[in-house]
Each structure stands twice: as structure tokens, then as C-alpha cells.
Amino acid sequence: MQTLEFEVGPCANPDRSIGSGLVGVVGSGNLEVLFEPADLNDKVKFVIATSVHGFDETWHAVTRSCAERYRLANLVITINDAGATPAVVSLRLMQAVEEFRGGL
Amino acid sequence: MSGAHKSFLERTARQRIADLLDADSFMEFLPPSERHFSPHLPVLGQPVAFDDGIVIGDGFLAGAKVLIAAQEPAFMGGSVGEIHGAKLTGLLERAVQQRPAAVLLLLDTGGVRLHEANAGLIAISEIQRAVFDVRQAGIPVIVLIGGSNGCYGGIGIVAKCCDHMIISEEGRLSVSGPEVIEAAKGVEEFDARDRALVWRTMGGKHRYLMGDADLIVPDDVNAFRDAAISLLGASRPLTLESVMQEHAALQDRMQRFSDCADATQIWQALGVADAKNVPLAEIPEFLEMSAHVRREEHA
Numbered sequence: 001m002q003t004l005e006f007e008v009g010p011c012a013n014p015d016r017s018i019g020s021g022l023v024g025v026v027g028s029g030n031l032e033v034l035f036e037p038a039d040l041n042d043k044v045k046f047v048i049a050t051s052v053h054g055f056d057e058t059w060h061a062v063t064r065s066c067a068e069r070y071r072l073a074n075l076v077i078t079i080n081d082a083g084a085t086p087a088v089v090s091l092r093l094m095q096a097v098e099e100f101r102g103g104l
Numbered sequence: 105m106s107g108a109h110k111s112f113l114e115r116t117a118r119q120r121i122a123d124l125l126d127a128d129s130f131m132e133f134l135p136p137s138e139r140h141f142s143p144h145l146p147v148l149g150q151p152v153a154f155d156d157g158i159v160i161g162d163g164f165l166a167g168a169k170v171l172i173a174a175q176e177p178a179f180m181g182g183s184v185g186e187i188h189g190a191k192l193t194g195l196l197e198r199a200v201q202q203r204p205a206a207v208l209l210l211l212d213t214g215g216v217r218l219h220e221a222n223a224g225l226i227a228i229s230e231i232q233r234a235v236f237d238v239r240q241a242g243i244p245v246i247v248l249i250g251g252s253n254g255c256y257g258g259i260g261i262v263a264k265c266c267d268h269m270i271i272s273e274e275g276r277l278s279v280s281g282p283e284v285i286e287a288a289k290g291v292e293e294f295d296a297r298d299r300a301l302v303w304r305t306m307g308g309k310h311r312y313l314m315g316d317a318d319l320i321v322p323d324d325v326n327a328f329r330d331a332a333i334s335l336l337g338a339s340r341p342l343t344l345e346s347v348m349q350e351h352a353a354l355q356d357r358m359q360r361f362s363d364c365a366d367a368t369q370i371w372q373a374l375g376v377a378d379a380k381n382v383p384l385a386e387i388p389e390f391l392e393m394s395a396h397v398r399r400e401e402h403a
Contacts, residue, residue, distance in 0.1 A: 001149050022136045025116055026153040027178030034136055034154060051151045082151045 014073030019103020189227020215257015228258030
């Protein structure tokens with residue numbers, strides 16, 4: 001297992017309306033994503049536990065791209081990953097934003 | 105039945121609960137945000153799930169308060185680890201205190217999680233004891249089986265300790281799974297890759313014909329919901345007499361069918377007219393084929 005922890009942002013014009021919840025399941029090639037609001041001065045904190053070592057840069061790129069696209073702010077996003085591809089990670093993050101938008 | 109068809113098999117544990125209970129009535133206990141996950145898996149370098157692969161809570165079913173648990177099929181085969189098992193035991197202990205109309209167990213598991221096997225086995229015995237406490241209190245424990253893992257191992261035993269069982273054709277129930285039997289006894293005894301054989305031997309239709317399952321439904325969450333509603337409030341006596349009767353029935357089964365090499369022969373012996381076509385029949389047709397067996401054998 002490898003654990004990554006980093007902060008992204010803040011971005012311009014942040015969307016502070018996204019609430020908490022869980023999407024996805026820790027199955028092979030899949031992951032679960034937990035969104036939790038937190039006061040982080042509009043930054044987003046990612047805490048990632050992944051079964052695949054050595055993809056730090058890919059994780060940084062995928063999560064930063066998502067945070068910027070959806071103007072995420074004041075969230076702790078915790079991920080349990082069982083070898084999901086970057087595309088699956090993006091889709092799960094997108095799903096979480098769609099499901100939890102307006103949740104605050 | 106109400107609403108559009110929604111496959112039970114294809115849904116996650118959370119989706120199954122949401123669709124089975126009255127809309128928006130589910131309240132989760134120990135939700136993922138509380139992070140009650142396995143302490144053993146990180147030590148072994150394995151990913152954890154925040155709910156340890158089981159969702160528990162309370163809600164309403166046709167207006168009646170129920171407690172409910174659903175095993176998540178995709179997380180490590182729905183397997184029972186220490187936390188997973190403790191959540192299930194805790195839910196059952198809560199039922200004794202709160203006296204809901206029923207406890208629903210959506211089981212979808214290969215059994216104990218081998219990564220934490222000792223803790224998992226202890227959990228199974230705790231769950232079993234807790235089931236009996238709930239039954240002793242007169243609260244029905246209803247098992248629903250229709251997931252991709254089937255219901256195997258110690259949880260297969262737990263399932264048969266409960267009051268009622270609802271199963272779909274896709275559901276499977278046994279103790280040792282196909283691969284385990286093949287590994288122990290050889291492919292001549294049981295070919296685990298022969299899916300038709302697996303379903304004839306352990307599948308929902310066979311379990312219904314043998315009287316192990318009380319109701320069989322199509323793979324549809326609404327059908328499971330309707331079946332569970334029909335069983336609300338109906339608890340089975342748990343007495344020495346009822347246990348002795350069960351033992352006698354099992355002994356009778358052993359004697360009657362010990363010469364049968366395949367489930368098809370058992371169905372024939374039970375008087376199913378078109379036994380060879382049992383696996384192909386849709387549920388309504390199958391219910392007609394099996395009605396007299398249920399009436400005469402399992403009334």
C-alpha cells in the first residue's frame with residue numbers, strides 16, 4: 001500500500017456547495033471516494049491509499065485536474081483504491097461532484 | 105410489484121438497501137465517514153473499505169420499522185472480517201433491545217475473510233448466537249439471497265439459522281463453495297467450472313424445491329421487497345421440538361436422496377413432472393411446476 005496526502009488549490013471562483021458522501025466500492029480496478037466538507041481556506045485535501053505503488057504523479061495530475069474543473073473547495077477527499085485506472089478515478093470523482101453538489 | 109425492473113444482482117449493497125426500503129427511510133449506523141475499517145488488512149498491504157464491506161442501519165419497510173444489513177459483493181467477495189462481523193452482531197443485538205418488525209439480512213458472501221480468518225470465524229459464531237437471541241425475542245430474521253457471491257461458508261450456516269429465506273434463481277446457498285469442493289474432492293466429484301451443475305446443486309430453484317428457501321423471486325429488487333413485506337411479523341418458533349423436527353427432516357432427506365447423483369434426479373423423485381426443464385423455466389412457470397412439491401413436502 002502507498003499513502004499520498006496533499007493539498008490542491010485554492011482555485012478562482014470556488015464552488016462551496018458540495019456536501020459529504022461516498023461513491024464507489026473498493027473492488028478490483030475500482031475505488032471508493034469519500035467527500036467531507038472542512039474549513040481549509042478553500043483548498044482541497046486529498047488522502048489516498050492505493051494498492052499500486054509509484055503513480056504519485058498520475059494521482060496528482062488526475063486529482064488536480066478534477067479539482068480545477070469543478071472548482072472544488074473546502075473538502076477532504078479520501079480515497080481507498082484497489083488499482084483503478086486514471087479514467088475510472090476521474091469518473092468516480094465526477095460522480096461524487098454530481099451527487100453531492102448542493103449538499104451543503 | 106411496483107416500479108421499473110431493477111436487478112438485485114447488479115446493485116451495490118447501498119443501492120439494494122435504498123431500493124428495498126421505503127424511499128429515503130434508511131439511516132446508516134457507523135457510516136463510512138466514521139471509518140470503522142479492518143485493522144488487519146493494512147498490515148497485509150491490502151486496501152480497506154471504510155464500511156468493511158457491510159452496510160447496516162434502520163429504516164421502514166411498508167411503514168414497519170426494520171433493521172437491515174447488506175454485504176457489499178464487490179469488496180473482497182463480501183467476506184466477513186472482524187469489523188464486518190462485529191457490525192452484523194451489533195445490529196442483531198440492537199434488534200433485541202429495539203424490537204423492530206423484522207431484521208433483514210442481505211447476504212452476498214463467500215464466507216470468512218481468509219486474511220483475518222480467526223477473527224472472522226469467531227465473528228460467525230457471535231453472529232449465530234445473536235441470531236438466536238433475536239429469534240428468541242420473537243423478532244423474525246429474514247435472509248435475502250440474490251447476489252453474485254451467493255451465500256457460502258459460515259454465513260451459509262447463519263442463513264439457515266434464521267426464520268425465513270427469500271432467494272432468486274441467481275442466488276446460491278451452500279457451506280463449501282464449488283471451488284472448495286473441487287479442490288478437496290477432485291474434479292470428478294464436482295466440476296466448479298460447470299455453471300449449470302453449480303446452479304442445479306446450490307442455486308435458488310434447488311433450494312426452493314428442497315424447502316431450504318421459503319420464497320423464490322425473479323432478480324428484481326421490487327420482487328424481493330414485496331416478498332420481504334409478505335414475511336413481516338411472521339416469526340418461527342425456536343424450540344427444542346422445532347430443532348428436532350429439522351434434524352429429522354434432514355435425516356429423511358439424506359436417506360431418500362442418497363442414491364441421486366444429480367439434483368435433477370432429486371427433482372424427479374420429488375415428483376416434478378418436467379425435471380429436466382427446471383433450470384430453463386422462468387419463475388412464474390417454475391412456481392407452477394413446483395407448487396405441488398411445496399404443498400406436499402414443505403407445508
